[in-house]
Amino acid sequence: MASQSPIPVLVNGAAGKMGREVVKAVSQAQDMTLIGAVDRNPDYFGQDAGELAGCGTLEVPITNDFEPMLALTSQERQPGVMVDFTHPDGVYDNIRSAIAYGVRPVVGTTGLSPQQIQDLAEFADKASTGCLLVPNFSIGMVLLQQAAIQASQYFDHVEIIELHHNQKADAPSGTAIQTAQMLAELGKPFNPPGVTETEKLAGARGCQAEEGIRIHSIRLPGLIAHQEVIFGAPGQVYTLRHDTSDRACYMPGVLLAIRKVGQLKSLVYGLEKILA
Numbered sequence: 157m158a159s160q161s162p163i164p165v166l167v168n169g170a171a172g173k174m175g176r177e178v179v180k181a182v183s184q185a186q187d188m189t190l191i192g193a194v195d196r197n198p199d200y201f202g203q204d205a206g207e208l209a210g211c212g213t214l215e216v217p218i219t220n221d222f223e224p225m226l227a228l229t230s231q232e233r234q235p236g237v238m239v240d241f242t243h244p245d246g247v248y249d250n251i252r253s254a255i256a257y258g259v260r261p262v263v264g265t266t267g268l269s270p271q272q273i274q275d276l277a278e279f280a281d282k283a284s285t286g287c288l289l290v291p292n293f294s295i296g297m298v299l300l301q302q303a304a305i306q307a308s309q310y311f312d313h314v315e316i317i318e319l320h321h322n323q324k325a326d327a328p329s330g331t332a333i334q335t336a337q338m339l340a341e342l343g344k345p346f347n348p349p350g351v352t353e354t355e356k357l358a359g360a361r362g363c364q365a366e367e368g369i370r371i372h373s374i375r376l377p378g379l380i381a382h383q384e385v386i387f388g389a390p391g392q393v394y395t396l397r398h399d400t401s402d403r404a405c406y407m408p409g410v411l412l413a414i415r416k417v418g419q420l421k422s423l424v425y426g427l428e429k430i431l432a
Contacts, residue, residue, distance in 0.1 A: 162189040163414060164232040166225050166259065167205070167239050168250060170218055171195035174241035174264060174403055176209040181407040182239075183211055188414060191236065192225035193218045222250070226257040235418045239410065240265050244326045248272050251287065255280055260417040261287045262410065266330025277423040286420025290427045291330030293409030297383065298428045300398045301335050304385045307394055308339050311387035313347050315362070319374040319382040327373040328363060331383060334426060340366035 165182045169175040170193035182188045183206055193205035195218050206214030219225065229236035238254040240247060244267025254261045255276075268276075273289065280287045292298075308314060318332040339346070347368040355361055362372035380400040387394040400406075409427050416430040424430065 160187075161232075161234045162187055163234050163418065164189055164191040164229050164236040165239060165414060166192045166194065166229045166236065167241075168194045168222065169240060169242040169265070170205050171197050171200040171203075171208060172241055174406070177403045177407055178239050178241065178410055179205045179209040179214075179216075180211040181404075181411055182414070183209075183214055185411055188411075190214060190216050191229050191232065192216060194220065194222050194225055196220055196242075223253060223257075226254055226259050229259050230257045235260060237262055237414050237417055239263075239414065244268070248276070251276055252279060255283050255285045255287060258283070258285060260285060260420070262413045262417050263287070263289045264291075264293060264406070264410070266291050266333075267326035268330075273423075273425065280423040281421075284421045286417045287423040288413045288417045288420070288430070289423065289425045290409065290413055291334045292381075293406035293413065293427055294381075294398065294400065295409060295427075295431075296398050296405070297331060298431065300383065300385065300396050301338055301428065303396055304335060305338055305342070307385075307387050307396070308342055308344075308346075311389050311394065312344075313388040314339065314369060315347075315386050316365075316369065316371045317374065317384040317386065318371065319376070319379050319384075321379050321381075322375045322377050324375060327375070328365075328371040329373070329381070329383070331381075332371045332373070333365065335383070335385060336365035336367075336369045336371060339369060343367075 182190050200218045205216045236259045238259045240263045247265040251261045318329045362370040382399045385396045
């Protein structure tokens with residue numbers, strides 16, 4: 157029996173830190189082929205995506221021709237995949253364009269509003285096209301979230317601290333928002349007030365997500381991506397923490413998403429939904 161053709165992959169945001177890691181991972185995966193590399197930074201136009209990513213010459217130049225590259229990806233024998241690590245300002249349009257071309261989006265860019273996600277879900281349903289929105293591709297973060305759900309059954313007080321590099325454009329992080337949403341789905345209110353609080357400086361207590369869960373965002377050079385979920389009860393504190401020291405930690409999740417998205421016919425939110 158003949159082997160299946162490699163999955164054609166277009167990387168959008170290929171010159172960014174995450175994009176370069178994706179280019180490297182895709183080029184090294186035997187069941188994938190890098191079809192194109194798109195970025196809007198003119199400093200990188202024409203450069204070989206593989207050389208920029210540090211994995212050798214791939215003969216795939218970085219271009220700003222997003223829609224022509226989508227069209228090219230859609231013409232491959234296998235259903236094509238677009239991996240997007242770009243910017244919150246443009247990711248909604250990127251996803252809609254990919255779906256319109258029949259290219260499956262795998263999206264790590266965060267910052268979409270709930271209404272935008274709903275609109276994209278409806279668009280993907282009508283097109284019967286799989287789409288994966290993944291706030292965090294780390295398997296360790298999925299395990300942290302599962303542990304937080306378990307702990308939340310026994311603790312009534314919880315706050316989330318997320319720490320990222322100072323080039324991250326959106327706050328709170330999509331991962332922190334997703335974690336709060338997962339805890340809120342239990343249907344119990346958290347953090348019953350013990351006192352009337354007064355913020356002497358606006359925002360001192362962070363933002364308030366669903367069910368009274370507070371999220372605090374830190375942005376500093378030297379950080380990559382980190383999250384703490386802190387539970388409190390009389391006489392004890394239970395802290396769950398995930399730290400990222402190298403963006404390579406996300407690549408097993410990215411490759412898994414690329415392999416799985418072709419089996420979907422609708423939008424799916426979160427890496428945990430596709431884990432076996």
